[in-house]
Structure formats: C-alpha cells, structure tokens
Amino acid sequence: MSVAIIIENVVKRYEKTTVIPNLSLQIKNGEFFTLLGPSGCGKTTLLRMIAGFNSIDGGCIKFDDKVINEIPAYKRNIGMVFQNYAIFPHLTVKENVEYGLKLRKVPKSESDRRVEEILKTVKMYDYKDRLPDKLSGGQQQRVALARAIVIRPNVLLMDEPLSNLDAKLRIEMRSVIRDIQKQIGITTVYVTHDQEEALAISDRIAVMKDGVVQQVGTPCQIYKRPTNIFVATFIGSSNLIKAKINIENGERYVVFNKDYRIKMNNLSSNVKDGQDVIVSIRPEELKIANKGLKVKILKGTFFGKFINYEFTLIDDNVFGENKVCEFVQDISDTNKFLRENDIIYLEPDLSRINVFNEDGSINLIEDVILYE
C-alpha cells in the first residue's frame, strides 16, 4: 500500500512570487522523511502539493511510477495530520476514526475491527464514545493520527503536528508517532521547524531555505557535516570563526592568527593557499588547552551534566553580527570551573570541525554528502 514519493523539479508560485523555484526529492517507501526549515521556507506549501491542496505549477510528483499532479486530493488516498488536529467536533472519537472507512464502504465488521485496533494502538480505545471537546490536545492528536492511519493511506503527511502541545507532551507524542510509523511501515512526510524534533524522529531530513533544499541526509550526516553555514547554524549551534588557508609543503593548514594554526587532513583538494574561510565549531567540539584560540569568558550557565560557557575571541575574528561564542564543558571531565573574565585557550577537535568557503556556501571538508 505504502509508496515511494518522487518529486521532480516542482515549481510553486503564488501570483507573482515564486515560493518554490525548482525542487526535487526522492522519498523512499516506508521511510520517515522530514522537511525541516525556518518558518516561511515553503515546507507547508510542498506538503500541500503532495496532498493535493495546492496546485503544482511546474514539474511533477509521482507516487511510485504514477504522476499524481492532476489527481484531486480526495482521490490520492493520503492520511493527513494537521497542526490544529482538525478533529470533526460534531463526531465522537470512534465516528471520527470511522469517517474514512465509511467513505470507502468498508464492511461494518471489518471497519469495527480496524477502528478498535487502531484506537488501541494510539491508546484511545477507552475514550471512543467521547466528543472531541472533552479531550486534551495530546488526545486529540492521537485521534487525528488514528483517523489518518486507519484508512491505510499511500502516504502519511504531517504538518507540525506537535507544535500546539506543551514541551513534555511534545516529547512523548514524538515517540508515539515514531513507534507507530515504524510498526506500520508507512511512508511518512513530516514537517517541522524544530530541528531537535527533526533529529529525534527522522530517518532522513531535507533542510530547506527559501524554497530550496539545502541538504538531504540522515540526522547524523546533517549534524556532523552540514553542507553550508545555514545548515550548520540552523541545526544545532555552531561558532563561526574567520580564518585563512595556508598550504605549505603540500600540507593544508587553517590559520586563525599569527600564533595559532591547525593542520587539517580532510580538506578538499580545491582549497587554495591564502583563501579566506569560515571555520564552524560546535560548542562540544572545543576543549580547554594550553594553546589554541585565546578567549575571554563572559558567563557560565550550569546545566547539571555540563556547563555552558559564553565567551568572546580576543582577536575578535568571529564571523557575523553575533560576537558571542559558546562551548560546553563536561562536568565529569573537570573540577576546574571558569569565572567571568578568565582568559583561557580553547582547542578545536580537528576531526569534527567544518570549514566553509568565504561566503559560507560550500563545505570544504572532503566527505560532505549533499544528497544522501
């Protein structure tokens, strides 16, 4: 039942403005695929094109081999879960879940069996005769999920389904969704602007900006080897520091200042001597050392397992407006706590940091994967 979704060069325009200029993606059968990006980047637009609520102004979308551009939404056999749940308020929980089965003329006995099964799966069986206004947000979202899945759709589409829930419930529902998806094995396209949620839930993620896919990959690939500084800063946080390439005797160095340079073994062969670069270092990729980047501590925040420090670079060669950088210190690693205005040296973990070209658009590390 479940299908692969092939999106080829699709275009979306609203009147004059082009929201999606040219976008291609291949979503595999049975995978949990997430569209991630800041709000307004076109995630909902793309999802609604798959659902059939938005027209496709160029290119095509296929379910397996079948082009669906002209198939109306109600014939696409999709399951959809909405941000505001969109439960029918005049129907009970059971009637909501039955709705799609009735339209498909599923025999009563089978319908009852499937409704019961799915309500048990989402742990809502005890509430089957309630009206939706008697349910909490999390419960309504479970009903919405059951209603979407029970019709055995080709694909399951979810648009920020957790963003109306409180933080604790969000984490709980996240694993409910993930578990049920794996159990049923249905192709799922999930939209969120919350990078943490995307990392936790997805098989693969497409990071989008301004209607353009920046990178597609597993959560781990995207976190470790972001393809540009937009991805590096949008997913997790990264300190961006200006530096220069120096090639000496065939060895490639990244030079931060006259006193400190690091030797990199995984830089791509296109880098040129003297090239300006941006080094992206995540807070957990920095360690206190005797040499390295000279920094001044601004403040430390205690989080239990670790301490988060804010600092500035003494030479002030941070990229961008925000000059405040961060690093984390594992509690177990140390018994020395830093104080405001302490001057220390920090050394980056050479195998993990990323180096981008001058404008941050290309990652200069060798093993970056743009599209997995």
Added chain:
Amino acid sequence: MNKRFKFDFWTIVTLTILGIFLLFLVYPLTTLFIDAFKEPLTSKFTLANFQKFFSKKYYYQALINSIVSATSVTLLSIIIGLPIAYLMTAYKIKGKRLLEVLIIISMLSPPFIGAYSWVLLCGRSGVITKFFKHNFNLNIPTIYGYVGILLVLTLKLYPFIYLYVSGALKKIDSSLIEAAESLGSKPSRKLAFVIIPLILPTLLAGALLVFMNAIADFGTPVLIGEGYNVMPTLIYSEFISEVGGQANFAAAMATVMVFLTSIMFLIQRYIINKKSYVMSSLRPIQIGELKGISNYLAHIFIYLVVILSIIPQLTVIYTSFLNTRGAMFLHEFSLKSYRTVFSRLGKSITNTYVYGFIAIIIIILIGMLTAYISTRRRSTLTTVIDTVTMFPYIIPGSVLGITLLLAFNKGYIILSGTATIMIMAFVIRRLPYTLRSSAAILYQISPSIEEASISLGCSPVKTFFKVTSKMMLPGVLSGAILSWITVINELSASVILYTSNTRTMSVTIYTEVVRASYGTAAALSTILTVTTIISLLIFFKLTGSKNISI
C-alpha cells in the same frame, strides 16, 4: 486552486447567486436610476424630474423633513440609549435581565405597531386624550406629525445605541479606568475623558444605524405623520398616484433617497474601518452599586423608558381582546376581533407564515453558500457578490418595492402581483443578517477540518454538506431567526408589492388601521408580536445569550 477554469459545483453556485442578485437587485435598480432620468412620455433623457423635485417646496420639504426627523431621532436615541447602557453595565440595576429582553423585544417588534398604538392612546379619540379632556378639560399636545414620529421611532431605535454601546463597554478593561483613577480623575471626568473616547467609534456606528433606520422607515410616518411628509411616504404616494408604469418622478425621488443613504452608509463603513483600538477585556468593568437618590433616579429613568417602549405591545394585546363597534373599543372583553380576523383575513396569516418560511429557506441556502464562496472560494466574481450583498443596507424598503415592481410589471418576466415578487423582496432585504452570521461562523471553522475530510476521501462538495454545513448550522440559525423576525414584520416593500391575494399580516394591519378597523388590526398585531417573541426566545435559547448583534 488551478489556473485553468474549472466548471465545478462552486462555479455553478457562484454564477447562480450572482444571477439572482443581478436579476432581483442590480437590474431593477439600474432600471430605476435610468427611469429617473427619462421623460415620462417620450422616454428621452432629462433632468426635469429632479428639477421638479428641487423646485417645489411640497417635494423638497419631504427631504428636509426626513433629514430633520432622522437627525432628531438619532440624537434622542443617543440621549436615552447611552445613559441606559452605561448604568446597566456599570451598576447594579434590579431586573436587568428582564429589562434587556424587553428592550430587544421593543426593537424587533413590528415598527408600525408603535405608531398605531400611540394613536390609540394619545390620538384624537385616544384613551389618554379623552381621559384628560373629560376629567381636567385639558388638551394634551397632538401626537400626530413630527412629535409622534420622534416619539415612536426613538422608542424603537434607542435599543440599537443601547446594544452597541453596552457591547463596547463590556470590552473595556477595568485597568484602563483604574489607570485613569490613579492619575487623579474624578468619576465624572473619568466618564468624559476615558470612557466616552473609547466607545466613540461604536457610538457613531450605532448612531448611523439609527439614522439609516429612521430615514428609511415607512410605517411610522404613514400612520402617525399625517401632514408631515417624509421621503418614503412621499415616494409611496407619488408612486401610487403615477399609475400606468410611468413612475419616472417617483424613480427620481427614490434616486435622491438612495444617494443620501449611500453617503451615510459610506460614512458608517469608514468609521467602522477606522475603529482603531480593538479592545478585549480581560477584566471587565466592576459592577458598582449606586447609593441613595441617584439609585432611585437611575431606576426610575430606565424603567420609565423601557415601559414606554413596551407600551405599544401591551396596548395591542389588551385591545385585541376588547369588543368593538366600528372604530370604537367597548369596555368589555370579547374574541370578536380574532373571529373576524380568522374568517375574513385568515389568508394574510397563512401568507405571512408560508412566504416567510419559503423566504427563510432561500435566505439560509443563499446565506450559507454565499458566505462559503466569499470566504473559501475567493475570486473576482465573489468580490462582486460581496459588494452587491451590501446594497440592501442602502436601499430603503419602499424604494426596493418600487424597483421590483417597475422591473417586473412589463417585459419578459412579469412577476407583479405574484407571491414570488413578495418573497424575493423579503429575501433581498433580510438576507444580510443570515449572511453575516454565516460568514462569522465560517471564520471560526478552520479550513483544515475540511481538508481533513477531503484527505480521508470525501470530495469537496460532499465535504461541504457532510461537515462544513453541519458545523455552520448554529451560527446560521441565529442569523436566520433575525431574518425571519424581520421578514414577517416587513412592511415598506410589501405595501407596494402586495395584492389582495398576496397580502401579509403587516400589510393587512396597515390597511386595517387606515380603514380605522382597530380591533382586527390589534388582533393581527398580537399574533405577529407573539410570533416575534416566541422566535426571539428560540433565538436566546439557541445562542445561549441575551445579546443580539444587528
């Protein structure tokens, strides 16, 4: 949706609705405006009709009278409605709930009943007139003319001010008032400098609504105005005397009238759109208690006004059970008036309910579908429909009656004298209530509910009937009841369109009063009033509140 033109269900709905409005509103109005510029016999273009109007005092005096009386009614309504709204919102008043219901009843009851009851009480041979004459040999001031119009319309229209203003007062957050107090405002200054400016836009919007209603009213001036001509009565009498379809002069007057109301309407829109501060109160004004003399005065004032405004209803109900001889009521109870009504005028009762029922079904259908296409299927055509559905706010009932009659008494479609033309007049005039409540509830229904249904395999059209329409129903019905109440009480258009076969209760009450058959008029008015009150009670039950938004 799709760029290519799709001839789907909603396109058909849009075109049908547009067709109805073009046929029954735009086309007749255009005909009217063109007629206004024609010479009666030669059909040549002329301004003579307007010249005639503005050169003879008899004619233009009616325009002046209309403006003067509507302005006075508006001012008086503010003078009465504003303090009542403030006192009822800010202070403890005994019997507040009942008072509110009575105020709404007096607003929604048939307009002409007020005029006719006050004639019964204070007219030439009215009860009160005779009482003073016999006992004290006193002549009370005449009720006819300007004074009567002022009295009747004010008592009927101040509720608009009351409802608008108390709605706005409830939205003022008490912190604003406390802020004013903490800055050292005295209570009286607090009213003048904090509260009044906050509610001013609402007050103006309400005032213009009163003005529009006052200037368009036909029933009151025709029954109590006597020599005091206003535009609707003048248009009516000119139209009736200009028989033979040559109604160019009446058309010109109607054009003048529509010009005036359009300007008022545009001003009202402007004010509503400019109403800049959207208030929503977290902590409404605390209800205080008045002490001593001011408490008595407040109660006396409010009760006096409310009783005065409900007197017409009580009068007609009481007199409907009196025996009559000719135009005289005798001092004994009898059901004679009801017997006469059922034997001679029963048709008007069935007509009212049947036409009203058909009209309300059409209103609900058009209202729901129009609200849907103009919120969910926006296009150039729906913008046109949106504009056209505003027209009923501008066109006085008598003008609508004339336009429909002129348009459909000759040519391809002849509807004059039919039930259809009456029903269409009702539909056009009273659709706005249902349309607005339908649109309001649609805005509260998230489009994703419909999309959920579609994604589950239900076609969009089926979704509308299976899901959307069911969710809309409570909101639609609350508007539909207002449409219903105002349909069965409609007079100014029906009085032009009716024939002896198609007459309704309100038309019959009017003709019976004109024939001085007061007993039957009272019995019919009672039936109408009771129907109105029952409908109102259903409305309150349905909406679960004692508030009404017009």
